[in-house]
Amino acid sequence: MPSKHELASLRTLNWMHLRDRHFILSEDDPGPEIYDYLVKHLGDLGHHPSIARLRVGRDNLMHLVAMGQGLTLVHEAAGAARFPGVIYRQIKDEILPFCAIWSSKNDNPALRRLLSLARTMSRSLLPSVLLCLGLPIYGFVG
Secondary structure, three states: OEOOOOOOOOOEEOHHHHOOOEEEEEOOOOHHHHHHHHHHHHOEOOEOOEEEEEOOOHHHHHHHHHOOOOEOOOOHHHHHOOOOOEOOOEEOOOOOOOOOOOOOOOOOHHHHHHHHHHHHHHHHHHHHHHHHHOOOOOOOOO
């Protein structure tokens, strides 16, 4: 969000804070998935969220956010990229889903470290995700 946005003083946000806000997204990936995600969380009977899809890349999109053209969603790793006039705020208790595909023939050391990290993180997150879904928790083998 723009650093001077009225919600900037809050450390975390919830979906009600964002209900009547205007969002801007790239038409490029992951824009379409984020569009669906926003509609799922902000849409309601008789209420459709205000979302503009633009033909811009991530850097230009973030500059438009800084100019006050709208808010956008990014994953936590994208928050490492700093843009003048843009601040990042977490949506409380929200985890943006993602997936990855790799070839078993790819023996890249960086890939092995990434997969190891993903396994470790999934083990620590899985019980809380299952609890949120109301599912029984059994032993997890990764």
